[in-house]
Amino acid sequence: xxxxxxxxxxxxxxxxxxxxxxxxxxxxxxxxxxxxxxxxxxxxxxxxxxxxxxxxxxxxxxxxxxxxxxxxxxxxxxxxxxxxxxxxxxxxxxxxxxxxxxxxxxxxxxxxxxxxxxxxxxxxxxxxxxxxxxxxxxxxxxxxxxxxxxxxxxxxxxxxxxxxxxxxxxxxxxxxxxxxxxxxxxxxxxxxxxxxxxxxxxxxxxxxxxxxxxxxxxxxxxxxxxxxxxxxxxxxxxxxxxxxxxxxxxxxxxxxxxxxxxxxxxxxxxxxxxxxxxxxxx
Numbered sequence: 469x470x471x472x473x474x475x476x477x478x479x480x481x482x483x484x485x486x487x488x489x490x491x492x493x494x495x496x497x498x499x500x501x502x503x504x505x506x507x508x509x510x511x512x513x514x515x516x517x518x519x520x521x522x523x524x525x526x527x528x529x530x531x532x533x534x535x536x537x538x539x540x541x542x543x544x545x546x547x548x549x550x551x552x553x554x555x556x557x558x559x560x561x562x563x564x565x566x567x568x569x570x571x572x573x574x575x576x577x578x579x580x581x582x583x584x585x586x587x588x589x590x591x592x593x594x595x596x597x598x599x600x601x602x603x604x605x606x607x608x609x610x611x612x613x614x615x616x617x618x619x620x621x622x623x624x625x626x627x628x629x630x631x632x633x634x635x636x637x638x639x640x641x642x643x644x645x646x647x648x649x650x651x652x653x654x655x656x657x658x659x660x661x662x663x664x665x666x667x668x669x670x671x672x673x674x675x676x677x678x679x680x681x682x683x684x685x686x687x688x689x690x691x692x693x694x695x696x697x698x699x700x701x702x703x704x705x706x707x708x709x710x711x712x713x714x715x716x717x718x719x720x721x722x723x724x725x726x727x728x729x730x731x732x733x734x735x736x737x738x739x740x741x742x743x744x745x746x747x748x749x750x
Contacts, residue, residue: 502654665679
C-alpha cells in the first residue's frame with residue numbers, strides 16, 4: 469500500500485502542482501492532507517486568492533477524471549490558518565467525491581481506521597477558529613487565549629472556555645481499540661522532534677518562552693492509547709532544528725510533513741511497514 473502525506477502548503481501553487489504531478493505519476497492508494505492547505509483568510513477576504521482556491525480543488529477534479537477508478541482516497545483536515553470559512557468549499561468537494569473531510573470523524577481504510585482532528589493549542593495568532601485550550605485554561609506566554617482572539621463565526625463562550633483538546637480526543641476515540649489506527653492531526657505532540665519552534669533565548673516579561681509548542685493532550689493520548697501512526701504539521705521549522713521528521717512514543721510512529729523551505733515536503737509510507745517510510749523534498 470502506498471500513502472502520501474503532506475501538510476502546510478499554504479496555497480502555494482508550485483507545491484500543489486508538484487503534489488498533483490506526483491499523484492498522477494505514482495497513483496498512491498491514499499493521500500493525507502494535514503491542514504494549512506489554502507491561502508490565508510486575509511487573502512480570501514480581499515478576493516485576491518479565489519483563483520488559487522479554485523486551482524487546488526480543480527486539480528483534484530482533473531486527477532479524478534484522469535485516474536478514474538484508480539483515483540486515491542484523499543483524507544483532509546484544515547489547519548489553524550485555513551479558518552472555518554474554508555469548510556463549505558471542502559464539504560462541496562467532498563460531495564463531489566474528491567476528498568473525505570475528516571475533522572472530528574472516523575472512517576475505514578482497508579484494515580485501518582482513520583481519524584482526523586484539526587484543533588491546535590493557543591497560538592500568538594488572532595484567528596481562533598481552529599484553536600482550543602489544550603488540557604486546561606493555561607496558555608503559554610505570548611499566546612492569545614481562545615476567549616480573546618477573533619472568530620469567523622460566533623461560538624458560545626462556555627464552549628470556548630471549557631472545551632479542550634483533551635476532552636475532544638477522548639470523545640473522538642471513545643472506547644475503540646486504536647492499535648491499528650492512523651490519526652491525522654494538525655498539531656504535533658508536545659516535547660517531541662516534531663514540535664520544536666525557533667524560540668531559543670526569547671522572553672516575554674522576563675519569562676523564557678517554551679521552545680516546544682505542541683499539544684500536551686495529543687502526547688498524553690498517544691502515550692495512553694498507542695495508535696499505529698500519527699501524522700502532524702503546524703511547526704514549519706521543527707525538522708531543520710531537530711534534524712528529524714519522525715519520532716516514536718511507545719509503539720506509535722509519528723511523522724511530520726511540515727517544512728520551512730520553498731519545496732514540497734512529501735512523506736511516503738506503507739502502513740503495513742512503517743519502517744520504510746521516506747520523506748522527500750520536491
